[in-house]
Amino acid sequence: MNVTEKNGKKVISLEGEINAKTGLDYKNGIKALFPSSNAFVISFKNVVYLNSSGLREIIDLLKQATKEKKELRLTEMAKDIREMFAFTGLDKVFKICNTMNEALA
Secondary structure (H helix, E strand, O other): OEEEEEOOEEEEEEEEEEOHHHHHHHHHHHHHHHHHOOEEEEEEEEEEEEOHHHHHHHHHHHHHHHHOOOEEEEEOOOHHHHHHHHHOOHHHOOEEEOOHHHHHO
16 A cells, blocks of 8 residues: 555555555555545546455545545555446446546545
């Protein structure tokens, strides 16, 4: 997980596979950043696989972000990952941006 800051938002780049173990690690790592910003962009550019357990951790992260009034945007998803969000209806729940520039606007 790589963290930078752009346009006043924390940009978090995830990589590899997101499953129960890595998803929990990512969720906890991102939640630890909550005190440092109110806006977060999560890039899936280098994510090659996301399973339902990993997706559950991303949903839990959104619940916590909403509770703490944090903005959370997802971006740069591979087609199959984007389709998973659409198939489950989560594309209506998450703010999903096609490009990093759109997510940072």
